[in-house]
Amino acid sequence: MDNQKCIERLEKKGVRATSIRILVLDALMSSPRAMSLSDLETVLDTVDKSSIFRSLEAFEKHHVVHSIDDGTGSVKYEVCEGEDECTLSDMHTHFYCEKCHKTFCLKDITVPVVPLPDGFETRSINYIIKGTCPSCRNKA
Numbered sequence: 001m002d003n004q005k006c007i008e009r010l011e012k013k014g015v016r017a018t019s020i021r022i023l024v025l026d027a028l029m030s031s032p033r034a035m036s037l038s039d040l041e042t043v044l045d046t047v048d049k050s051s052i053f054r055s056l057e058a059f060e061k062h063h064v065v066h067s068i069d070d071g072t073g074s075v076k077y078e079v080c081e082g083e084d085e086c087t088l089s090d091m092h093t094h095f096y097c098e099k100c101h102k103t104f105c106l107k108d109i110t111v112p113v114v115p116l117p118d119g120f121e122t123r124s125i126n127y128i129i130k131g132t133c134p135s136c137r138n139k140a
Contacts, residue, residue: 013062024055034068034076034103070096070103070128097133
């Protein structure tokens with residue numbers, strides 16, 4: 001990924017573009033799947049865990065990323081596509097492979113919007129499908 005794109009995205013969201021934040025955002029933007037703190041530690045082996053975690057906190061606060069609870073107890077992170085905030089279009093379907101424990105983004109499969117009773121407001125939607133990914137199915 002181009003560092004300049006990362007810098008522009010961070011600055012547009014009001015986040016100071018430090019070298020660590022650029023590395024973390026680049027890793028997230030380059031990944032074909034949602035990544036956990038542990039995944040990022042593996043990819044960014046020269047960066048300490050607390051720096052990665054602080055970057056993720058800042059990113060989530062400023063709507064650079066959104067978190068995904070795939071039911072594993074390990075939060076995953078994905079870059080928001082919206083310009084200002086994560087929108088309902090960012091709330092797409094995710095697939096959790098029970099064999100390799102990876103969470104995949106299925107961006108072409110939108111989450112159905114559920115009409116809520118008066119007074120309720122949607123903040124986020126978490127739609128997870130669990131099963132076996134194609135790579136793991138082919139290994140069987």
